[in-house]
Amino acid sequence: MTTTYVLRGARPLGGEPADVVLSGGVITEIAAPGAAAVPDDAAADVVEIDAADHVLLPGLVDLHTHLREPGREDAETVASGTRAAAAGGFTAVHAMANTSPVADTAGVVEQVWRLGQEAGWVDVHPVGAVTVGLGGERLAELGAMADSAARVRVFSDDGKCVHDPILMRRALEYVKAFDGVVAQHAQEPRLTDGAQMNEGVVSAEIGLAGWPAVAEEAIIARDVLLAEHVGSRLHVCHLSTAGSVEIIRWAKGRGIDVTAEVTPHHLILTDELARTYDPTYKVNPPLRTAKDVEAVRAGLADGTIDIVATDHAPHTREDKDCEWGAAAFGMTGLETALAVVQQTMVDTGRMTWADVARVLSANPARIGRIDATQGRPVAVGEPANLTLVDPAATRTVDGAAQATASGNTPFAGRELPGRVVATFLRGRATVLDGAPVAAPAGATRGGAR
Numbered sequence: 001m002t003t004t005y006v007l008r009g010a011r012p013l014g015g016e017p018a019d020v021v022l023s024g025g026v027i028t029e030i031a032a033p034g035a036a037a038v039p040d041d042a043a044a045d046v047v048e049i050d051a052a053d054h055v056l057l058p059g060l061v062d063l064h065t066h067l068r069e070p071g072r073e074d075a076e077t078v079a080s081g082t083r084a085a086a087a088g089g090f091t092a093v094h095a096m097a098n099t100s101p102v103a104d105t106a107g108v109v110e111q112v113w114r115l116g117q118e119a120g121w122v123d124v125h126p127v128g129a130v131t132v133g134l135g136g137e138r139l140a141e142l143g144a145m146a147d148s149a150a151r152v153r154v155f156s157d158d159g160k161c162v163h164d165p166i167l168m169r170r171a172l173e174y175v176k177a178f179d180g181v182v183a184q185h186a187q188e189p190r191l192t193d194g195a196q197m198n199e200g201v202v203s204a205e206i207g208l209a210g211w212p213a214v215a216e217e218a219i220i221a222r223d224v225l226l227a228e229h230v231g232s233r234l235h236v237c238h239l240s241t242a243g244s245v246e247i248i249r250w251a252k253g254r255g256i257d258v259t260a261e262v263t264p265h266h267l268i269l270t271d272e273l274a275r276t277y278d279p280t281y282k283v284n285p286p287l288r289t290a291k292d293v294e295a296v297r298a299g300l301a302d303g304t305i306d307i308v309a310t311d312h313a314p315h316t317r318e319d320k321d322c323e324w325g326a327a328a329f330g331m332t333g334l335e336t337a338l339a340v341v342q343q344t345m346v347d348t349g350r351m352t353w354a355d356v357a358r359v360l361s362a363n364p365a366r367i368g369r370i371d372a373t374q375g376r377p378v379a380v381g382e383p384a385n386l387t388l389v390d391p392a393a394t395r396t397v398d399g400a401a402q403a404t405a406s407g408n409t410p411f412a413g414r415e416l417p418g419r420v421v422a423t424f425l426r427g428r429a430t431v432l433d434g435a436p437v438a439a440p441a442g443a444t445r446g447g448a449r
């Protein structure tokens, strides 16, 4: 027996209050508050949720998550990472390919896809590697991954830049055959050899090797021109500089088919944090300056930047609790992403909740070509992939209390606004009262496509 949920007085996309009824995996009714008819069938299992003043969003979609399985199950597994995703309000994630073995064959992407289905927390869409072993030398079997059960549409060597322009050109040409996209980690390797943090005043003062903005911008400029030349689709991962925003704005003005993402941490944190020498703040691309933070906020608000993607990058204590130079790059983000977007964009008046639904759900679903089932409007007949948020709540982030298996959150001890009260995947609650609920094994089997 499946449960019918009645969300009383929720505000779809932050609009007028309504009763929203979820039944049989879809939204079956949206009525005036108090008017939704509750089935009085004794056999029906009906749960009413007081959602007064809660914002109802389409389930969030992350285009950039590191789940670490296979290979680094000590940092995260598909099960722990997707449970963290559900806790953060997500109903779908794209799992990056830099696993061990690398997700560069149909076999590996199908394994990750199946593990996602078995876990049942969110839809897991594997990202396929662009080059064999992320080696940057030979194209991987992009077509075989696209045709596999995992139906891969996003290809990325994330963690490494596809720096050979001929390979990048071929990849862009190749993915056109199946409407795929190449998601580039834009980092000129020679300009960033040994780099530890943003190159600027702070790196000069504290004596860490700098990663100049131009190393990101030069690759983005090259790639938008390549995408234009071959008439293909490019996505830019985690852009972080004011110059990158300008280049994307220029490319879009020219009609180039490019999309771009910014991470929550680049919307709020700056390279001043490197003065602590706390490797929690070591990330790729590095935290930049306040001027860059302002530029990415403006770019997100005006649509130049299409999406917020977490770049959730869990690392074990051993890989993070060491001196800065030896520590791994990356920070977790699934369970704090929505709160950071609320704080930086909604509570500042720069974006509405409808805009949040666009950058955290509809746009990433469209870029990943999963928009037949995810990132849909909150409307009758649509799949009940939904997130219920209490924007008035606040919390102090406790790394140890998070669902992710890794503790490298840069927001530990910070007070952040908003709380994910409930998450629904095809009408089934994965989170209730702010806590993940046990997902039956194989709960999403057959439904994730």
Ligand SMILES: NC(=O)N[C@@H](CC(=O)O)C(=O)O
Binding pocket: 066, 098, 158, 159, 160, 185, 282, 283, 284, 285, 311, 313, 314, 329, 330, 331
């Ligand atoms: N963002 C990071 O600092 N690290 C990522 C790789 C990446 O996203 O480039 C990781 O896999 O740990």
Ligand SMILES: [Zn+2]
Binding pocket: 158, 159, 160, 185, 237, 238, 284, 285
């Ligand atoms: Zn990257």
Ligand SMILES: [Zn+2]
Binding pocket: 064, 066, 096, 158, 159, 311, 313
């Ligand atoms: Zn990444």
